[in-house]
Amino acid sequence: MSxxxxxxxxxxxxxxxxxxxxxxxxxxxxxxxxxxxxxxxxGRRHHGTAPTIMDLDSGRRPSRPFPExxxxxxxxxxxxxxxxxxxxxxxxxxxxxxxxxxxxxxxxLVSAIFGVKLxxxxxxxxxxxxxxxxxxxxxxxxxxxxxTIAGGxxxxxxxxxxxxxxxxxxxxxxxxxTNTQQASLYDALNKQFSGNSLKxxxxxxxxxxxxxxxxxxxxxxxxLASLLIVLYVWIRFRHIGGLPAGLTALVALLHDVVIAFxxxxxxxxxxxxxxxxxxxxxxxxxxxxxxxxxxxIRENRSLFGRSMQFKDIVNRSINQSFTRSxxxxxxxxxxxxxxxxxxxxxxxxxxxxxxLPMMVGVVTGCYSTICIAGPxxxxxxxxxxxxxxRRAGGVVEG
Numbered sequence: 001m002s003x004x005x006x007x008x009x010x011x012x013x014x015x016x017x018x019x020x021x022x023x024x025x026x027x028x029x030x031x032x033x034x035x036x037x038x039x040x041x042x043g044r045r046h047h048g049t050a051p052t053i054m055d056l057d058s059g060r061r062p063s064r065p066f067p068e069x070x071x072x073x074x075x076x077x078x079x080x081x082x083x084x085x086x087x088x089x090x091x092x093x094x095x096x097x098x099x100x101x102x103x104x105x106x107x108x109l110v111s112a113i114f115g116v117k118l119x120x121x122x123x124x125x126x127x128x129x130x131x132x133x134x135x136x137x138x139x140x141x142x143x144x145x146x147x148t149i150a151g152g153x154x155x156x157x158x159x160x161x162x163x164x165x166x167x168x169x170x171x172x173x174x175x176x177x178t179n180t181q182q183a184s185l186y187d188a189l190n191k192q193f194s195g196n197s198l199k200x201x202x203x204x205x206x207x208x209x210x211x212x213x214x215x216x217x218x219x220x221x222x223x224l225a226s227l228l229i230v231l232y233v234w235i236r237f238r239h240i241g242g243l244p245a246g247l248t249a250l251v252a253l254l255h256d257v258v259i260a261f262x263x264x265x266x267x268x269x270x271x272x273x274x275x276x277x278x279x280x281x282x283x284x285x286x287x288x289x290x291x292x293x294x295x296x297i298r299e300n301r302s303l304f305g306r307s308m309q310f311k312d313i314v315n316r317s318i319n320q321s322f323t324r325s326x327x328x329x330x331x332x333x334x335x336x337x338x339x340x341x342x343x344x345x346x347x348x349x350x351x352x353x354x355x356l357p358m359m360v361g362v363v364t365g366c367y368s369t370i371c372i373a374g375p376x377x378x379x380x381x382x383x384x385x386x387x388x389x390r391r392a393g394g395v396v397e398g
Contacts, residue, residue, distance in 0.1 A: 087322070090315045093375035100255055100372065107262025116265060119272030122215040124208030125174040128182060129159070129201040130189065131166050136196050138169075141189065145171050148188045149181055158347050168201055170349075176205055218276040222257065225280060226250055229287050237294055240301050241381070248376040249290050252368035256282045256361055263360040274353040278361055286365035289328065290373045293321045297374070311378045318374050329366035333359060 142156035233246035296317035340355035
C-alpha cells in the first residue's frame with residue numbers, strides 16, 4: 001500500500017485533512033436555542049432525565065428540554081415530596097409524643113423496681129485489679145472476697161489489657177479498704193487460686209465525699225453544655241424565633257439523655273464516668289442533626305415566607321433532611337456496634353459500658369431530631385397563635 005493511499009484514509013487527531021477545505025465558524029449553521037421558559041412552581045423539585053455522555057462530550061445542550069416526572073400537585077399543602085418520600089410528621093406528632101412518654105415511664109419503673117447502680121466513682125469505695133493466667137471462677141472469687149472482708153459487698157468482673165492481652169480480675173467494693181485489708185484479701189485470693197499466678201495489678205480508692213463531688217460536677221457539666229446549646233440555637237436562628245427553637249431542641253436533647261439513662265438501668269450498667277461521656281456525646285451528636293433540620297426550616301421560611309403555614313414548612317424541611325439523618329445515624333450505629341462487638345468478644349466491660357448505651361443514644365438522637373424537635377416547635381408556635389387569638393377576641397369583646 002502506497003504512502004499516499006494511507007494518508008488519504010487516516011483521520012488526523014487534530015485539524016483537518018490536507019485536501020479538505022476549512023470551514024469558518026461563521027459559516028456553520030447552528031440552530032437557535034429555544035427561548036427560556038419562565039420559572040414556575042418555585043420550591044417544588046422536578047427530577048428530569050440526565051444528559052447523555054454524547055451531549056456532554058460534544059459540549060452541546062440537547063435541543064429538547066429534559067422530560068419532567070409527574071409530581072403531586074398537592075405537595076405544598078401536604079408537605080414535601082422529596083425523592084418519592086412524604087411522611088406527615090407533624091400530623092403524627094401526638095403518636096411520637098406518646099411513644100417517648102411511654103419509653104421514659106418504662107425506664108423510670110425499671111429504675112424504681114430494680115434500683116440504679118452507682119459506680120464507686122460516684123458513691124465511693126475501692127477497685128482492686130489482679131492479673132492472672134488460665135481460667136478463674138468469678139463467683140468463687142467474689143464469695144471469697146466477701147468472706148475475707150466483712151461488709152465489703154464485692155462485685156467481680158473480668159477485664160483485659162488490649163496492649164499485652166493481660167487478663168484482669170476486677171473486684172469492686174463500696175467500702176474503703178486499708179492497706180492491711182488489701183493485703184489480707186490478696187493473701188486469701190493467692191492461696192485459693194495458687195495455680196493462676198495471681199498478682200496485684202492496680203488499686204483505686206475513692207472516698208464517699210470525693211464520689212459525691214464528682215457526681216455533682218458531672219451533672220453540672222451536662223447542664224452547662226445544655227445551656228450553651230440553647231444560647232447557640234437562640235442566636236443562630238433568632239430571625240425565625242430563636243428562643244422557641246432553642247428550648248424545643250433542649251427538650252429533645254434531654255429526652256435523649258433520659259433514654260440513655262434508661263439504657264443504663266435496663267442493661268444493669270453501673271452509672272459511672274461512661275454515663276457522663278455518653279450524655280455529652282449524645283448532646284453534641286443530636287444537636288448537630290437538629291441544626292441541619294433547623295437550617296432547612298430557615299431556608300424554606302425565607303423561600304416561601306408567609307405563603308405557607310409554619311407546620312407545612314417544618315414538615316417539608318424534615319422530609320428533605322430525612323434521608324441524610326437516617327444515613328448518618330446508620331453509619332454511626334454500625335461503627336459503634338463494631339466497637340461493642342469487639343468489647344463483648346474480648347470481655348472489655350469498660351468499653352461495653354460506653355458502646356452499648358451509645359448505640360441506643362444514636363438511634364434516639366435521630367428519632368428526637370425528626371419526631372420531637374421540629375414537631376415540638378410547631379406545637380409551641382400554634383399555642384402562641386391561639387393565645388394571641390384569645391387575647392384579640394377578649395379585646396374586641398371589651
